[in-house]
Amino acid sequence: MxxxxxxxxxxxxxxxxxxxxxxxxxxxxxxxxxxxxxxxxxxxxxxxxxxxxxxxxxxxxxxxxxxxxxxxxxxxxxxxxxxxxxxxxxxxxxxxxxxxxxxxxxxxxxxxxxxxxxxxxxxxxxxxxxxxxNLISFLVCWEIMSLISYALVVYEHDQPENSKAGLIYIIMTHLGTAFLIIAFMLIYVNTGSMEIASAGQLLSPYLKNILFFLFLIGFGVKAGIIPLHVWLPYAHPAALSNISALMSGIMIKTAIYGLIRFILVVLGASTVWWGVVILVLGAISAVLGIAYALIENNYKRLLAYSSIENIGIILIGLGLSFIAFANQQMTIASISLLASLFHLFNHTLFKGALFLGAGAIHYATHTKNLEDLGGLMKRMPYTGLLLLFASLAISALPPFNGFLSEWLTFQSLFQILTASNQGLKILALLIVAALAMAGAMAAACFIKFIGIAFLGLPRSESAQNCREVPIPMLAGIGLLALPCLLFGLFPQIILRLIDRITQEYFAVSISSGLKGISLITNNPLIINESGISLLSATIIGIIFFIVFYTIIRFIGRNTKERIFETWDCGFGGLNSRMQYTATGFSKPLRIVFRFLYRPKRLLWYNKEGPSPYYHSDLNYVVTTEPVFEKYFYHPLAHSLKRWARKSRFYIQTGSVHIYLLYIFLALIALLIYNWVCLTIC
Amino acid sequence: MKLLLYVFMQLVLVLLLAPLVDGIIKKIKAFSQKRKGPPLTQMYFDLYKLMKKDTVVSETASWVFRTAPYITFISTLLAFMFFPATVILHSISFQGDIILAIYLLGIGRFFMVLAGLDTGSTFGGMGSSREVMIAALIEPALIVVLITLGLIAGSTSIYDIMLLNLQGNSFILNPYSILLFAAIFLILLAETARIPVDDPSTHLELTMIHEAMLLEYSGKHLALMELASVIKQLLFITILANFFLPTGWLGSQATPMLSFLLALITYFFKVVCIALLIAIAEISTVKLRFFSVPNLAAISFALAFLGFMQFIILGR
CATH class of the missing domain: 1.20.120 (Four Helix Bundle (Hemerythrin (Met), subunit A))
Structure with missing residues (x-):
């Protein structure tokens, strides 16, 4: 081996x-x-x-x-x-x-x-x-991963927005690494060992709490947990699509790996509120991530925000698992971890497929704007079908794998609801509502993606003239999109593998106990005495289809199908400008959640028309406010810069005498430190 | 074999009952307006007529437009299979999970909305855009109600929830259930395009939601879409009837055949009661402004949450 x-x-x-x-x-x-x-x-x-x-x-x-x-x-x-x-x-x-x-x-x-x-x-x-x-090799590889992904993000560096995206990415990712370095140094100081396996021993509960926050922020930046997500929507559209697929599909999940490895395995997740923090952050990321995805018109940025949502769902499962583990409810812990890891696996498949599909759309049409697309289903039928599959999966619709992992997350929440104290119950119910809302909004978001890009009339010249992409590209997308259906119908193939992990950490198998899950292939997935079998549901659905299709064909055997133009209210000349746009499609939700998006609308007339009511040329700009950047990061960066500028004048005065004083003071401080250390120990 | 029998009975039941219930609601509304109204059987004739008519398909439309009616119809029908009309019918059915059933309805909606966008018509886009907004707002309340019901029954299995309700200890007699009932009734009005949210009887472009998405459909495609929407309506009525209203006729005393008939009659009676309630709600309210629908969703969520709180504080 x-x-x-x-x-x-x-x-x-x-x-x-x-x-x-x-x-x-x-x-x-x-x-x-x-x-x-x-x-x-x-x-x-x-x-x-x-x-x-x-x-x-x-x-x-x-x-x-x-x-x-x-x-x-x-x-x-x-x-x-x-x-x-x-x-x-x-x-x-x-x-x-x-x-x-x-x-x-x-x-x-x-x-x-x-x-x-x-x-x-x-x-x-x-x-x-x-x-x-080993902690050091982990950190070195982590840093290599970050730096190379930075290089790949800015690979098309001739475009100015890519350099900006790269800058935000590298600053954020190093912020995360800084927290990790502090955490690893604390571990080394307290245990004297750099081995990950033995890192958790001899740590006091107090120190563990500090380490928990360090790991949460350190890995949270990479995972894109809100409010540490700001780099994600910039970096993904800037990178080439195959790189975005790798970054969104697996690189951000190395952070989830880090969270599981260091918080569950090393620190031993023995406190309930750790799980609660992760759970709440997960729910916030899920809802806000998909809410921002919904109003995005750059389809790669839309997918990037959707990654934040899915990381949120993964974290919900993880948080539940930590809570249950701290409460010694091992079966619940293992089923929650199962839901989390299964969703992680599924997200790798469908988000990989979606990003590759986004690459295929860009390859064919050279645009990243949904407003310039339309009608691709007729021009790129295979890409369209595969992306429809991936979209159904990411919208958590049966019989695809995304539904199963979301269902398992619901079931873990349900188990927490049945077996915990009042406070946790109320929290769990609110998380249920958040998850349901994220699910419905994900469906809305991917209806927008498929509906605007692939259906209707083409909205630009390039969408009009595009062609299907070459076979290797279709194969790459297909290898990720088709398993979404496969693992929806036969989830036990993967669940059995994840069971190995849960057995190792919680000493119980997910199939054990009254509330366990049957792992036999083709059996319904039964949990909480409620079972589903997408396989049999699909088979029954297909039988229904055959039966009803035959009946309808029989009743309407004398009918014809006529191809005719779309109803244009009798005015004639329906064109693509009269269709709903991507902006228009998400407008109702933009209005409902205006407290979140804070939309601004600008309208100005370029040319006076024949009357004040008719203008021949007008501009309409609608923008939404990036809340986290505007109210958190910008003030932070601003005050940091101001403080640095001020302190420079006080510290770096340019006088040699002052610098000599600094050296003297540093010497005194070190002597005092040494003396204190010697007297105490 | 038993499974086949169950599926067959449930199919016959839904195909017979769903259009009829729509007819009943229309009839009650007509009475209130001093009209005679269409006969109860009108929808069967309409559907049959539509299936015998030629279909017109837009030249812009792709295969999504043609397959969407089938997928919507089949997935709605499949979701209804999980809701046995009576407990007796269940004894030969398969396991059904409430979340799966709701997400199956989600597939139907996904394709219906896509079909609305597929023809390139402005109306289709308008309907689709409004529909996804309503779905996104209603979904949390719906799942919260259903999870709370599951919590009361100890499982999210539809059969368990139903059985607990029908075994004498009826949900509707509890205070929390009245709240949950009200919440899900509001959801029903929104999900089935009823009056405070959408008006099923007009084609006014300023207000329509559900009808706008179906505007380009004709012939057998339209028939399937219409049938799917009445089945969805019956599904929500069945949730109310079997999860809240008492008397299920469990059928231990009489002969199987007789008790089955009695159970069906009670089910039918309950369905008519809910239909009456829907008709009254439609008569006595006006259509809300579209951007007031979030308030309705918020009320529904608040009711559901209060119901849940009452349950965890007071217990069953």
Whole structure:
């Protein structure tokens, strides 16, 4: 197993160097590098699936030690990391296949060799983050991952908005890393060890609370928890679509991995309010994330905000699991973690498919604005169908996998509702309402995405003349979108793998106890004495369809279908400008939630018309306020800058005498510190 | 085999009853306006007529427009399969989860709204945009009511909730249930496009929601969409009838056949009662301004939340 894993790492490295060496030949290097990368990912997929099925213990994969203590690279794979590697492998395999076709768009416009090199190292760095068993190597890989993803975000650096996006991203991600560094140093000071496995011992409850907040902020930035999400809606539209798919599909989930690894496993999540904090943050992220997605007209930014929503749903499951774990309700804890991890897996599939699909739309139409699209279903039928699948899945509609994980989250909330104290019950009910609202708004958001982009009349020249994308791209999207249906019908395939993790942490299987879940394939999923089987529901639905289709065809056997133009109220000449726009579609919700969006509307006339009531040319601009940036980040950055400028005048006066005084004062302070330390110890 | 029998009976029941209930509501409204109104069976004739007519499909429309009626109809029908009309019918049915049933209705809505956008007509977009707003506002209240009912019954299984209600200890006699009943009644009016939210009997472009999405449909497609919407209406009426109103006729005393008939009659009677209530609500209110609908949703959510609070404080 070790050799096999090392071979996979080597293939990624070879792919990276190959593309760097042959960077002049764009076609060749793109094809070979992506095939190599896809092969490595496929092997990783098989390896991790085998690990989850066969082995239960953690296996050491690679050990590179140095003479310096604590500086070593030790890779270990256990059930949790195997599961995250599985998600990574499925996604990166599809993305690599997609890139074979997609990157053609960028041949001889950007440096493909360097891009593919960074792409492979990016995947490699995520693998290393997930398998690192040492705090320092974790941090180093985490930083490599952040830096390379920054480089990939600003890869098209000739566009000014991309540099701005990159700047926000790198500042935010380093803010997160800073918190992680503090947390790791605190652990090292108190335990004297840099091993993740032994990091949790000997920590006082007081210190654990501090560490919890450090980890929450440190990983929360990467995960995009509101209010730490500001980088996400900038970085995703700036990056190329295959990179956005990787970033949204798996990179932000390495933060969830970090939360589980460090808060549940290392700190031992023994306090109820930790779970409550995560639960509330999750619910806020879910509702606000999708609310912002709904009013977005840049479809990649819409998907980015939707990622925040899904991270929220994942956190709801995680928070419930921590609460139940602290209350010693192991079955509930394991089912909540199951819901959370299953949603994480599902989100990797459908959000990957959606971002790749967004790449396909951009490839075909060269625009990221929903207002310029329309009518793509007729021009790109396969992309349309696959994206419809992914949209149904992300809207949590049966029989797709998204529904099942949301249903499991509802059921975990239901279990908390039946078995906890009054306060938690009320909280859980409010979370139920938030989750329901997020679900309905997600459906509205993806109706907008599909309805405006793929249906109706084309709204621009480029949408009018676009064509279906090449087969490798469709294959990449299909490899992610079709499993959404597969795992909706046969969820036990994945649930059984996640059961390994919950068994390890909570010492109970999800299938155990009265309220457990049956894990036998094809059986209905029964929990809380209420069962669902999407398989049988789908089969019955298909039978119904056949029966009723036959009956209707029989009754209407003498009827014809006539193709005619859409009803235009008798005026004639219905054109695409008369359709509902993306802005118009979300207008009712923008008005209802105006306290949240704070929309501003500007209307001005360029030319006077024949009468004051008729204007020949007018401009209409509607903007919404980025609340968090305006009321939190901007004042913060502003006051920080002002404070820095002021203090510079006081501290850096330019007089050498003052600087000598500083050195003297520092010396005195150190002497006093040393003396205090010596007398106390 | 038993499953087939159940599905068949439930199908016959819904296909017979759903248009009839719509007819009953129309008839009551007509009485209140001193009109004679259409005969109770009018909708069957309408549907049959529509199915025998040619269909017109917009040249802009894609395959989504053609398949949406089937998907909407089938998913609504499938959702209704989870709501056995009587407990006796349940003994041969399959497990049904309340959240699954609601999300199945969600699929129907998803495709109906997409179909509204597919023809490129302004009306379709208008209806779709309004429909998703109402859905987003109503959904939290609906799920909160259903989860609270599940909490009372100890499970989100539709059968368990129904059984607890029908076994003598009827929900409607409890104070919290009156609140939940009121909440879900408001949701019913919104979900089935009834008067304070939408007017099913007009085609005025300024106000229509549900009808605007269906404006481009004709022939068998329209028939399916209409049938789906009355089935959805019957589904919500069944939730009220079987989850709140008493007397289920569990059928242990009499012969199976007789008790089954009696159970069906009680179910029918309860459905007519709720239909009467809907008609009264429609007669006695006017259509709300569209942006007042959030208030209705808020009232419904508040009622549901108060019901829940009362349940956890007072207990069953």
């Amino acid at each position: 070790n050799d096999y894993f090392n071979l996979i790492l080597v293939i990624y490295i070879v792919a990276a160097f190959f593309s760097l060496i042959f960077s002049k030949k764009h076609q060749l290097t793109n094809l070979i590098a992506n095939i190599l990368s896809a092969t490595a990912s496929l092997s990783l997929l098989i390896l991790t699936a085998l690990h989850l099925i066969v082995s239960t213990s953690s296996v050491e994969l690679l050990r590179i030690t140095t003479s310096v203590p604590n500086i070593s690279l030790v890779l270990k794979i256990d059930n949790l990391s195997a599961f995250f590697l599985l998600c990574l492998a499925i996604l990166s395999m599809s993305v690599s296949i997609f890139s074979i076709g997609y990157m053609k768009h960028y041949f001889y416009r950007i440096n493909i060799g360097l891009f593919n090199c960074l792409y492979n190292i990016f995947i490699l760095s995520m693998i290393l983050v997930i398998t690192s068993s």
